[in-house]
Amino acid sequence: MNSEKSFTYHHLKALLVAFLLVISTSQTWADGNPDNGKTLFKANCARCHNITDQKMIGPGLKDVKSRWTDEANLHAWIKNSSDFLKTGDKYANKLFNDFNGSQMPAFALDDAAINDILAYIEKGETAVDPSQATDEGGGNKTTGGGKNTNRNIIIVILVIGAIVLLVVARALSNVSRSMENISRKETGEDLHPERTPFDFFTNVWNWLGAHKKFALFLGIILSSWLSYEAFVALSKLGVYQGYKPEQPIKFSHVTHVKQNGIDCKYCHSTVEKSRHAGIPSSNVCMNCHKAVNEGPKTGKGEISKIYAAIGWNPKDLKYFENYSSMNRDQIRDVFKDWLADEPGAFENVEGQIQQPVQWNQVHVLPDHVFFSHQQHVKVGKVECAECHGKIEEMETVEQFAPLTMGWCINCHRKTEVQFASNGYYDRLHNYYKEHYGEYEMTKGQAFTVEKIGGLECSKCHY
Numbered sequence: 001m002n003s004e005k006s007f008t009y010h011h012l013k014a015l016l017v018a019f020l021l022v023i024s025t026s027q028t029w030a031d032g033n034p035d036n037g038k039t040l041f042k043a044n045c046a047r048c049h050n051i052t053d054q055k056m057i058g059p060g061l062k063d064v065k066s067r068w069t070d071e072a073n074l075h076a077w078i079k080n081s082s083d084f085l086k087t088g089d090k091y092a093n094k095l096f097n098d099f100n101g102s103q104m105p106a107f108a109l110d111d112a113a114i115n116d117i118l119a120y121i122e123k124g125e126t127a128v129d130p131s132q133a134t135d136e137g138g139g140n141k142t143t144g145g146g147k148n149t150n151r152n153i154i155i156v157i158l159v160i161g162a163i164v165l166l167v168v169a170r171a172l173s174n175v176s177r178s179m180e181n182i183s184r185k186e187t188g189e190d191l192h193p194e195r196t197p198f199d200f201f202t203n204v205w206n207w208l209g210a211h212k213k214f215a216l217f218l219g220i221i222l223s224s225w226l227s228y229e230a231f232v233a234l235s236k237l238g239v240y241q242g243y244k245p246e247q248p249i250k251f252s253h254v255t256h257v258k259q260n261g262i263d264c265k266y267c268h269s270t271v272e273k274s275r276h277a278g279i280p281s282s283n284v285c286m287n288c289h290k291a292v293n294e295g296p297k298t299g300k301g302e303i304s305k306i307y308a309a310i311g312w313n314p315k316d317l318k319y320f321e322n323y324s325s326m327n328r329d330q331i332r333d334v335f336k337d338w339l340a341d342e343p344g345a346f347e348n349v350e351g352q353i354q355q356p357v358q359w360n361q362v363h364v365l366p367d368h369v370f371f372s373h374q375q376h377v378k379v380g381k382v383e384c385a386e387c388h389g390k391i392e393e394m395e396t397v398e399q400f401a402p403l404t405m406g407w408c409i410n411c412h413r414k415t416e417v418q419f420a421s422n423g424y425y426d427r428l429h430n431y432y433k434e435h436y437g438e439y440e441m442t443k444g445q446a447f448t449v450e451k452i453g454g455l456e457c458s459k460c461h462y
């Protein structure tokens with residue numbers, strides 16, 4: 001290999017480094033906007049975190065950046081802490097244990113939105129009042145963030161595209177120049193003067209021009225890799241299908257629904273009356289678990305966590321008096337004794353003493369989306385399983401559907417409105433008949449959710 005060739009190889013490397021720089025910087029240029037961050041924080045984080053150093057359900061987040069050496073890790077943690085714990089990161093796992101294994105829910109936030117939140121935390125402010133956590137700012141919160149990530153990806157693609165174009169253009173011009181030179185040689189004219197390279201890039205492009213096949217190969221590899229990355233990044237934006245967090249109590253839908261035939265609505269009692277299906281409180285558990293103190297799979301250990309949370313004395317079969325202000329050691333003794341025949345059980349229950357059960361949310365729609373269970377279950381007569389899968393077969397609940405906009409809309413396109421024997425539509429029925437006609441409905445055409453406005457942005461977005 002001659003020295004000139006290795007010279008250009010070096011420059012090729014320089015070009016690649018420049019490439020990577022462009023890529024990496026374009027991913028962080030979205031600086032945080034603390035105002036947007038404040039709205040996001042209140043909507044998503046304030047019920048568990050203060051921005052001071054005061055502990056709530058989670059740690060106070062003051063100076064949190066300084067506790068994380070790697071910003072990418074911090075982002076990964078916020079997006080899905082249970083996945084991040086699986087990487088074995090020491091700091092995160094220690095933190096998780098310090099908080100008795102209570103788990104932070106996953107968030108469909110993109111990097112820009114997280115930067116906004118971190119900017120808000122950094123800027124600091126008087127502590128956020130958690131009681132206002134959900135009431136504020138129903139507006140377009142995360143949409144700005146989403147665009148930034150998309151924009152980054154598009155910019156990277158454009159940069160690569162431009163470079164590939166330049167390479168090709170250079171290659172073509174070299175071809176035409178050498179053609180010219182050949183023809184000049186033939187006619188005896190002066191040869192076209194060789195161009196003197198004036199910088200790295202010209203040099204490298206010249207080299208690539210002279211190695212067109214290699215340039216083409218490089219271009220194809222780079223652009224397919226980037227398209228693939230972009231595709232994966234875009235299709236994953238905010239999708240948490242399969243998300244399956246551990247729960248503080250090993251509550252099993254198999255035991256309750258499949259084996260004991262308990263109706264979904266017994267526990268998710270607001271599912272036909274409100275937007276939310278609701279998670280049962282410990283009082284609801286106690287309707288049965290005053291009597292049932294042992295399960296077939298987990299013995300007394302898991303059920304005892306309900307007792308420890310709510311203050312039921314399983315030995316005396318009555319509630320402790322003034323439980324919240326009781327001496328902890330006294331309670332520990334009762335449970336230690338109660339669980340003496342199950343090795344390791346007490347240690348698991350201990351953290352739950354005098355603490356409410358904090359179920360980890362499995363399904364989380366962004367705040368700018370309106371979704372109502374009542375509308376779907378009661379009016380639309382859609383089965384739970386269509387959206388949640390076979391919950392009765394899940395030992396640990398996981399997110400079955402992608403919960404993306406496309407998923408909602410696809411179903412609205414193909415699902416028919418249940419007009420028949422539907423109290424909700426007694427009055428509306430005639431209105432729709434007038435507007436869309438008996439003709440269409442009796443023709444056997446589907447009268448889908450789309451036709452009652454189920455694709456209108458404002459139906460699903462505030």
Ligand code: HEC
Nearest residue numbers: 044045048057058059064067078095096099102103104107
């Ligand atoms: C349901 C309660 C809950 C919510 C909501 C929540 N977190 Fe957490 N967070 C926790 C808990 C608990 C921990 C401690 C680690 C653990 O046990 O998983 C934690 C830890 C953290 C940490 C690490 C703190 C440190 O000291 O290093 C960060 C950062 C964090 N959360 C950010 C957020 C952000 C940002 C949001 C909102 C988008 C949020 N959390 C929402 C409960 C929550």
Ligand code: HEC
Nearest residue numbers: 251256257262263264267359360361362363384388391397
């Ligand atoms: C005995 C009470 C009980 C019954 C009956 C019950 N559930 Fe649950 N469900 C719970 C509890 C407690 C949780 C929270 C813990 C968890 O996720 O496992 C939960 C969680 C869920 C979740 C996830 C909630 C989230 O965080 O997003 C879904 C979905 C769900 N249940 C659907 C159903 C369906 C469908 C049925 C009927 C087939 C049903 N449940 C029957 C108690 C019950």
Ligand code: HEC
Nearest residue numbers: 264268271276277278363364365371376377382383384387
């Ligand atoms: C058309 C789809 C759909 C149907 C049908 C449906 N759900 Fe849901 N469910 C969702 C979505 C979407 C969420 C997330 C809601 C959010 O984050 O605001 C959810 C959340 C939940 C939760 C978490 C707590 C809450 O209130 O947000 C529970 C529990 C739940 N569903 C139970 C049920 C049960 C029980 C049924 C049947 C009686 C049912 N769902 C039917 C889509 C559906």
Ligand code: HEC
Nearest residue numbers: 250251255260280284285288294295296297298299302303
């Ligand atoms: C309608 C009655 C009822 C309600 C309400 C109820 N359970 Fe149960 N639970 C049962 C029955 C029955 C068993 C199984 C006992 C058996 O088969 O020996 C059981 C078993 C369990 C087990 C042991 C599981 C195993 O397989 O070992 C746990 C843990 C549990 N329940 C937690 C809860 C929690 C937490 C709640 C409240 C969110 C709750 N239960 C609400 C009736 C109920």
Ligand code: HEC
Nearest residue numbers: 370371375379380386408411415417449452453454459460
């Ligand atoms: C499995 C099918 C299905 C899925 C998935 C689904 N929907 Fe629906 N949706 C329906 C049906 C059926 C109705 C009609 C109910 C009625 O008769 O008003 C409806 C109605 C609605 C309405 C009221 C529309 C109107 O014009 O009154 C809204 C809002 C809505 N859905 C939001 C959502 C959102 C948000 C999602 C995704 C998170 C979603 N839906 C997912 C089936 C579905």
Ligand code: HEC
Nearest residue numbers: 108143146238366369403404405408409454455456457460
């Ligand atoms: C049937 C319900 C439904 C309708 C109709 C609907 N959306 Fe959405 N939209 C959603 C859901 C659900 C999400 C959240 C998706 C996610 O988190 O992946 C969403 C997310 C978005 C986002 C944010 C994307 C992001 O990255 O977070 C934008 C912007 C948006 N929708 C715009 C629109 C516009 C514009 C229309 C009207 C043409 C519309 N939507 C109609 C349900 C709907």
